[in-house]
Each structure stands twice: as C-alpha cells, then as structure tokens.
Amino acid sequence: MSLKFFDKLSQNLIELLNDKGDYNVIIEVENKEKSFTAHSNILKFRSSYFRRELENIQPNENNTKIIIKSSISAQIFNFILQYIYGGIVDLENCESRFVYDLMLAADEFELEELTNKLETLLIETKGSWLRTHFSFIYHSIFSRNNFEKLKNFCNNIVVKYPNFIFDANDFTSLKESALISLIKRNDFQIEEVKIWDYVIKWGIAQTSTLPTNLDDWTKENFLTLKTTLQQCLPHIRYFHLSGIEVLDKIEPYKKILDKQLWKDINQHLIAPERPVKSTILPPRSVLVTELPPRAEKPRESFSTIISEEHAAEISTWIDRKTTAYTLTNIPYKFELILRGTQDGFAPQTFWNICHGHTCTVVLVKVKGTDEIVGGYNPLAWDKNTDGKWMETKDSFIFSLKNGDIPNSILSRVKNTRYAFINISKNGQIKLGPYFGDFWMHSDKSDFTLDNNCFCRSNDSGSGYYEKPIRSSSYFSIINYEVFKIVRKTI
Template sequence: MSLNFFDKLSQNFIELLNDGDDYNVIIEVENKESSFAAHSNVLKFRSSYFRRELENIQPNENNIKIIIKSNISAQIFNFILQYIYGGIVDLENFETRFIYNLMLAADEFELEELTNKLETLLTETKGSWLKTHFSFIYHFIFKRNDFKKLKNFCNDIIVKYPNLIFDSDDFTSLKESALISLIKRNDLQMEEVKIWDYVIKWGIAQTSILPTNLDDWTKENFLTLKTTLQQCLPHIRYFHLSGIEVLDKIKPYKRILDKQLWNDIDEHLIVPERPVKSTILPPRSVLVTELPTRSEKSFSAIISEEHAAEISTWIDRKTTAYALTNIPYKFELILRGTRDGFAPQTFWNICHGHACTVVLVKVKGTDGIVGGYNPLTWDKDTDGKWMETKDSFIFSLKNDDILSRVKTTRFAVLNRSKNDQIMGGPCFGDFWMYSDKSDFTLNDCGYCRSNGKFYEKPIRSSIYFPIINYEVFKIVRKTI
C-alpha cells in the first residue's frame, strides 16, 4: 500500500522558495530589474535547461551563481518558480495572452509537463483567442520544434480556409516546415495548380538572385530554385493536373523537376492509363460540407460560434470551454443596432421584460468587442434601480479575451429611470452605453471604467470608445 502526501510536500517546497535562506542561485529577469533567489539542486533536478546553465556558470565570491534572463518578465518567472518548487500554477483570472506567454517560457526552460498542459488548455478552451491572433501564432510556433497540438490546431483550420495563410502579406516568410506541413495534407482545400503557384512563389521569395523575367533564367537559376524547393516538390499532385495546367504552369519550370518525373507527367497526359515509374499521390479529398462563404448569414454580426461557446462557458462557470457541437444555449437575437436603430430608448422598449441577456458592442475602427451578461430582467418601468446579482459579468473579445465578474454585487446592473432612458442604454456598473444625442453611433458613446470598481478588473485600456454596432441576445437553454 502506498500513502501519498503530495499536498504537504508541495507546501513545504513553496515555503523553502519563500524562505530566502540557504539559496545559492540568483536569476535576474526583466532586463535585470527583478531577481529571484533559488536553490541549484531544486532547479537542476526539475529542469534540464537549468542543469546545463548551472554547470557552465562559475559562482561569485559569495558562492552564488547568477543566471540572467532579460527577456522574461518577473510575473512570468514567478509562475515558473512556483511550478518548479510546488507544482502549482493558478491561472484563475489571468488573460489568455498571459497563458500563451507562460507556455512559451515553460518551453524555453524545458518544462515539458507544464508546456504540454498549457498547450492543451489553449487548444481546448481558448479557440476563439487563438483564431483572433492566428497569423502571429502560426508563424511563430513553426519556428519552434515543439507545440504539435497548436500546429495541428492551426493546420486543421488552414486546410479548410487556406487563404488565411496563402493570401496573407507575410506568406513568403512562412517557415519551410510550416509550408510542407500544409501541402502534404490530403485535405487541403485548394486547387492543385494554385498550390503549385504558391510553392513557386514561396521558393522564388527565398532568394534575391533570381531574375524577375523567367526568360532570363539560366541553368544555375533553375538549380537554385530546385534546391530551395527540394522538400516541397514531392508533395505536389502532378498527375491530377489538367493538360492546360501542366503546359501553362508546370512546363515553364520543368527544369526544377527530376527528369524522370517530368517525362512521366508528359507521358501521362498522352496515355493516362499507362503505368509510370514516378509515385502518383492520391487526389486531395474535398470536404463534404461546403465551406462557409462571406455571403452566408451568421447568427450574429459581431461574434462567432466560438465566442458563443466561450460566453456560454463563462455563464456556467466552467473551467473547460464548451465545444461548438456542445453549446448548451441558443443565442436568440432580440435587438441589433443596424436593424432596429441606435436610440437608447429603443434598447429599453425592445429588451423590457427579457432576462438572461448578453449585450455585445462592436468598437468602431478596431476588431474590439465588449459586452456584458445580465441574468436578471431589464425593466423600463422603474425609477432607476440597481439590481443585485453575483452572476453578472462583463468581458472583451478580439484584442484579448478578458472576463471580469461582478465583485460589488449590489451594483451589478442598472435599470435606468424613464428620464435617463432617453440618453442611457444598458449599464453594467463598470461598462455602459450613453449618448447625449440619443444615438449610440454619434461621438464616443461607449464607456468602460479604467479601474475595477464594481467588477473584478477593467476590460479596456481606453475609457471612452466609438460604437459601430451592438446586439442583444436572449440566452435560452437548449432542450434535449
């Protein structure tokens, strides 16, 4: 029989970290503006990175070894030490950007267990944030050898919507490993000839010595491109191209292909039933479900299904985000500014009597979205009354997903007086809409308090902001 006492062990090691005695290592972080004391035996047995570092550093006159990590913030490194000593990582109320940065730091310090846990947390619960910052994340993670879950998460999106990367301005800066991971996929939803065009475009961009005009290319120029693309070329489905595509697109670059391959392509066009020596890859599969187009109507003009899943998760106080196929609520549109108008009184007339609602506001000129959830009933017939609840919250999406729950429950949500409804819309203590011109689209009619007075924390850095659209949804639990 085994008796485990890990909680006490973890507590004692945290006490050792906080004690400050008998340390023999100092780690300087944040451009040497902050430092942490630690113990070499703990560091080297918990991290192979620290083991190597400590072996190569000579102690000073006080027998202290100093490690400098200027690029790591003090807040991030404090979490790293808490994990190393006590196996504790408390991420409650931390923004997704912080979790992402913590994962990168954990990977840098070769803390595989922590890195994997954070990567799983991001891919399983922070999908909307990852998609919002897609291009930046995609280009960065392929510079590293790890993060297989994140790479698969991103590639699963790109194969359905390849324009996210292939049509981006920084496509040619894509890492070779990232490009290969995409073009080798059987389910990449792109015409083969276009894949060829993008591969050629990427290869040419990797060198500056190739002439602009293809007619001016020498044998050495073609050899240069062939060398650059040697890992990419085997993944093109040459034998599924039409004759015109081969003549117009492949033939001009035939000198970058192996002679046998080009001969087989040429022969296959004339006698397609005759066997060839080259490997014939299968055609790319076409998804049965049609990809959504820009013309298709969404349930919301402001948020996506991923955002709806995240808001539903917050409503139910879940730690793991709902999957898109398992959202327990329907978002029933009550009001849309571009459809119903932006007069404050319109909000009270339409939303009167509705409970369990989400207000969503699109910030003009940005991708920013702010909002609030009210579990109680909007009432236009009061003389101005604060409603008390512990279940309301405000939030921001797009720039970063910030959740801020009510902390002063008696000032959670305000039902404005009839006189105030002429200019004032929904109010969530630290976030509200107000227009002295009775039109939310005129001037900066959105307001978010810069410090958390009634809610846990601010959801925007700027206080006043312009509004381009807003929506109110009634949240209704689905029936089985």
C-alpha cells in the same frame, strides 16, 4: 501500500523558495531589472535546461551562480518557479495571451509536463482566442520543434480555410516546416495548381537575388529555387493536374523538377494508362459540404450577456428607427471580437484586439446586479494615438432591460466633439473603452478586480451624453463583450 503527502511537500518547497537566506542561484529577468533567488539542486533535477546552464556557469565570489534571461518577464518567471518548486500553477483570472506566453516559456525551460498541460488547456478552453490571433499563433508555434497538438489544431483550420495563411501578408515568412505540414495533407481544401503557385511564390521569396522576370533566369537561378524547394516539391500532386495547368504553370519551371518526373508528367497526360517510374500521390480528398438531413442542434447563443431581443433593440437605435426591429428583421450581424472570459480582462487587451475595428458595441455585465450597460462607437478604435477625443453624432450609451431592470435606457451623445477617446499608449494599461460618460478602468489591470468602471449617475445636464444610464457611478464587472456590427447581405 504507500502514503502520499504531496500537499505538505508542495507547501514546504514553496516556503523554501520564499526563504531568501539559503540560495545559491540568482536568475535575472526583464533586461536584468528583476531578479529571483533559487537553489541549484532543485532547478537541475526539475529542468534539463537549468542543469545544462548551471554546469556551464562559474560561481561568483559568494559562491552564487547567475543566470540571465533578459527576455522573460518577472510575472511569467514567477509562475515558472512556483511550478518548479511546488507544482502549482494558478491560472485563475489570467488572460489568454498570458497563458500562451507561459506555455512558450515552459517550453524554453524544457518543462515538458507544464508545456503539455498548457497546450491542451489552450486548445480546449481558449479556441476563440487562438482563432482571433491565428496568424500570430501559426507563425510562432511553427518556429519551434514542439507543440504538435497546437500545430494540428491550426492545420485542421488551414486545410479548410487556406486563405487564413496563404493570402496573409506574411505568407512568405512562413517556416518551411509549416508549409510542408500543409501541402503533404490529403485533405487540403485547395486546388492543386494553386498549391503549386503558392509553393513557387514562397520559394522565390526566400531568395532575393532571383530576377523578377522569369525570362531572365539562368540555369543557376533555377538550381537555386530547386534547392530551396527540395523538401516541398515531392508533395505536389503533379499527376492530378490538367494539361492546361501543366502547360501554363509547371512547364515554365520544369528545370526545377527531376528530368524523370518531367518526362513522366508528360507521358501521363498523353497515355494515362501507361505506368510511370515516378511516385503518383493520391488525389486530395474534398470534404462533403452538404450533410444529410438530421435533427438540428440548438443554436449556440451568439452572446453570453445579451439576447436576440437586445440585439434587435440595439439595431433599432443604430438606425434611429421609430419602429423597433423584431427578431425576424434585424438588419445586422453581431460578430464577436472580444469576450472577457475568453480573452482576459486587462485594459490593454481591449486595445490590442479592437484596434482598427469600426461600428462596435461594447457590452458590460455589472457585478452584483442584473444590469447590462454598454456603448456604440461608429468610428474606429485606435491604439496608436497619444490620446484624442473623437467626434461623431451617432455614438450612444445604454442600459438594457434585464432581470430586475424594468426598462432600457438610451442616451445619445449630445456634445458630439467628445463622443469617445482613443486612449494614449500609456493610459491603455488602465483604461479600456472610454465613452464620454461611461468608461472601463482598472488599477489592477483587470476590470473584475476593482470597482473603477464608471457611468455618470447625476442628471445635472453637464455630461457629454443626454442622460445617465445608471443610478450609481462606480462598479465592477463579471464579463464584457465587444461585437462588430455588420449589415447583413440580402
């Protein structure tokens, strides 16, 4: 029988970390602007990365070893040290991007346990954020050797929706390992000839010296492309291409194929029953798109803040209708862009995610009440300005009927030159969406941690909008969402 006292042990080790009188390691981060003290024995036994680093560093005159990690933020490294010493990682109120960056840092410091736990956490609880930032996530994880679970998560999406990666502007910067991980899958939902086209496009982009016109290519040019694609070419299903596809697409690049393979491809087209020497890969499976009838699951609500009735009311206001829309004739789809509980509550997150989006509705659930307030912006949010008031006659702010709130309040912009502000880059640290009489603000970089969100509450007639939407000015929030309003197609 063993008695375990991990809580006390963790507490004592954290106290050791915070004791600045007995350290022999200094770690400098954030371009050497911040530094942390630590103990070499703990670092070495908790991280193979630190073991190697410390063995290769000579101590200074104070018998202290200095490690420089300029690219790591102080906030991230503080979490790393808390884990190394106490086995504690408190992620409450941490936004999704921070969790992702912490996972990358944990991998860099070879903290396998923490890396795996954060990877699983992102997949299980931050799926919406991962999809919103899909291209960034995809390129960054395939630049590393680990993160197999995240790679599978992303590839399971790409095999169904290849355009996410293949039609992206940065497709040709894709890592070779990422491309191979896709084209070798049997369930890749794309025509084989298109896979060939994309592989050729990727291969050519890796060598800037290849002539633009294929007719100008030399034997050496084809050899260069063959070398570049040597790991990709075996995964093409050549024997499942039509004769026309072989003639139009494969034949122009036949010099990058092994002679036996090219001979077998042609033989198979003429006499498919005859055996060939080359390996014939199975055809890619096509997923069944129509499922047999079954009991429908209850439809997941599109919002955690408002109902379909609220969406109908907001749609009525957008179109300036005198007769309200019903649930059966709402002309718009509310497409989620941001949700605080998934993406985080930092003001900068709003500008990063909502940048460039037009026709958006901001919805805020006020802390401690039943109130739902918000605003509609028909123009684009722009994070790259020096701070500029935007003019429109179609913007409005509102409070929605909910719980103890008996009636909705609509307040249209009256001073159209000051409908909303695209906040300057420096201001985005504290300020989120900013309508003339309603804005979201936080000194703590988290809208839920202070009471600095604001709605004009006096009815003096001096506001930018027609009337107040709250009876008191300052408040905190428990959640907020931003939706893009898209007209439904008939």
